[in-house]
Amino acid sequence: xxxxxxxxxxxxxxxxxxxxxxKAYRKMAMKYHPDRNADDKEAEKNFKxxxxxxDVLSDDEKRAAYDRFGxxxxxxxxxxxxxxxxxxxxxxxxGFADIFEDMFGDFMGGGGRGGRQGSARGSDLRYNMEIxxxxxxxxxxxxxxxxxxxxCGDCNGIGTDGGVAPDxxxxxxxxxxxxxxxxxxxxxxxxxxxxxxxxxIKDACSNCSGSGRVHQExxxxxxxxxxxxxxxxxxxxxxxxxxxxxxxSGDLYIFISVSPHQIFQRExxxxxxxxxxxxxxxxxxxxxxxxxxxGGRARITIPTGTQSGHQFRLKGKGMxxxxxxxxxxxxxxxxxxTPVNLTKKQKELLKEFESEGGAEQNNPESDGFFTKVKxxxxxxxx
Numbered sequence: 001x002x003x004x005x006x007x008x009x010x011x012x013x014x015x016x017x018x019x020x021x022x023k024a025y026r027k028m029a030m031k032y033h034p035d036r037n038a039d040d041k042e043a044e045k046n047f048k049x050x051x052x053x054x055d056v057l058s059d060d061e062k063r064a065a066y067d068r069f070g071x072x073x074x075x076x077x078x079x080x081x082x083x084x085x086x087x088x089x090x091x092x093x094x095g096f097a098d099i100f101e102d103m104f105g106d107f108m109g110g111g112g113r114g115g116r117q118g119s120a121r122g123s124d125l126r127y128n129m130e131i132x133x134x135x136x137x138x139x140x141x142x143x144x145x146x147x148x149x150x151x152c153g154d155c156n157g158i159g160t161d162g163g164v165a166p167d168x169x170x171x172x173x174x175x176x177x178x179x180x181x182x183x184x185x186x187x188x189x190x191x192x193x194x195x196x197x198x199x200x201i202k203d204a205c206s207n208c209s210g211s212g213r214v215h216q217e218x219x220x221x222x223x224x225x226x227x228x229x230x231x232x233x234x235x236x237x238x239x240x241x242x243x244x245x246x247x248x249s250g251d252l253y254i255f256i257s258v259s260p261h262q263i264f265q266r267e268x269x270x271x272x273x274x275x276x277x278x279x280x281x282x283x284x285x286x287x288x289x290x291x292x293x294x295g296g297r298a299r300i301t302i303p304t305g306t307q308s309g310h311q312f313r314l315k316g317k318g319m320x321x322x323x324x325x326x327x328x329x330x331x332x333x334x335x336x337x338t339p340v341n342l343t344k345k346q347k348e349l350l351k352e353f354e355s356e357g358g359a360e361q362n363n364p365e366s367d368g369f370f371t372k373v374k375x376x377x378x379x380x381x382x
Contacts, residue, residue: 003071006053014067018058025054040335103227122241122250124212129254137293138319139226143219146252149241150216152208157246159212161203166245170193201373207303212245222254227322232256261300263295269328271318274335282306282336290332292317307365308336355378 007014010024028050039045056062065073127146151157159167168174172191176198179188184333203237220239221227233255240250258266265272271293281288285304289297292314299311311333317326342350 002084004049006057006066009053010057012057016057020322021057025050025058029054036113051172101282108170118242121248122243124250125252126241127254128257129222129224129251130257130259131228133258133264133266133293133319134295135224135257136228136256136266137226139225139228139320141221142224143221144254145217145219146239147215147217149213150218151246151249152205152212152214154207155205157212157213157242159208159210159245161205162171162202163205165202166199169198169200172198174198200246203246210245212247213242220252225322227320228258229268229322229323230258231254232322263291266319269319269321269326271328271330272333273330274333276335276337277302277306279339280335280382282334292330293319298330302334306334306336310334 007016010021010028016024029047032043032047032050034040034044034047056066062073102287102347110220125148127144127148129144130141131226148330152159155161155163158164158166169176169191171193172178176191176194177188178191179186191198194200205212206302208214220236222234222236223360224234233253236252237254238249242249265274273290275288275290277288280300283305285306286302288300288302290300292298294317298317300314311331312331314325314330317330320327340344
């Protein structure tokens with residue numbers, strides 16, 4: 001029986017891209033995989049055909065030969081030679097482990113198929129930085145010291161004595177992975193000889209013991225932009241730990257926390273400040289000066305009869321807005337202060353004030369409240 005066209009097997013056009021072929025293969029392989037179709041001989045047959053088609057179409061040279069000669073390219077005596085699919089009895093060198101790695105390799109640190117080959121990228125680092133609300137308003141440029149791993153200067157990060165190129169691993173021939181047939185499955189794993197690096201260091205650098213990096217504390221300059229909020233994360237690319245044997249460095253993440261202020265409370269770009277106001281100023285009116293987050297002062301006019309809880313809005317006196325020239329507002333909340341430690345004369349004056357009467361006009365809120373209370377008591381009596 002003639003074999004089905006490989007493109008038709010995967011359900012793609014003949015001009016399909018490598019990405020389209022890979023996507024179609026994943027879908028078909030998961031559909032027909034024996035683990036999901038127990039005792040289904042037809043699914044097992046389809047699974048083999050899907051893997052056979054992918055083995056050819058995912059390889060540029062094999063695909064070119066197939067496009068020119070068809071299946072004859074891989075038959076006995078054909079341009080592809082015999083045994084082009086690993087004997088034709090397996091999965092064409094691709095098993096469920098390959099599918100799993102294709103789909104989840106990035107999360108497992110492998111970066112997909114072939115991701116283990118080469119040295120490991122350096123780890124990302126975290127640095128916690130606490131700043132004041134003033135620094136958050138103005139921005140700041142500061143130096144930090146970070147204990148980390150840096151590229152070895154003696155071998156230029158390669159890990160070999162003298163910095164010469166490492167040898168190709170004799171076990172995996174530089175592929176970084178080996179395959180083993182286990183019954184129906186072909187299992188692929190990192191080469192145990194080189195741990196997936198594909199390279200073999202014969203004479204290790206004495207300074208870094210072959211790792212290509214050494215522990216060291218380095219000083220970095222960090223710019224804190226104006227308007228940063230608590231929890232802001234700043235990324236310094238390539239400033240994390242150096243990778244093994246010349247691999248790329250990780251990143252450094254700086255997490256900003258803004259320390260509490262003794263006067264100001266921040267909500268986004270707005271600043272809130274509670275200010276006590278003397279009883280006489282609240283009653284007669286006047287002026288007060290309050291500090292602002294930029295280090296200056298603001299003058300506020302207190303109208304006659306100001307009550308506790310009244311808010312004064314100072315437009316544009318709040319925090320800087322990140323990556324903008326705008327500023328938030330400042331809200332000053334009045335808290336009328338009851339005088340304490342009165343002298344005899346002050347007490348007499350207050351009693352005189354009280355005896356003058358006019359409670360309804362002087363204290364409308366309390367008068368209204370107690371009127372409601374009186375009505376409530378009357379209702380309860382009925």
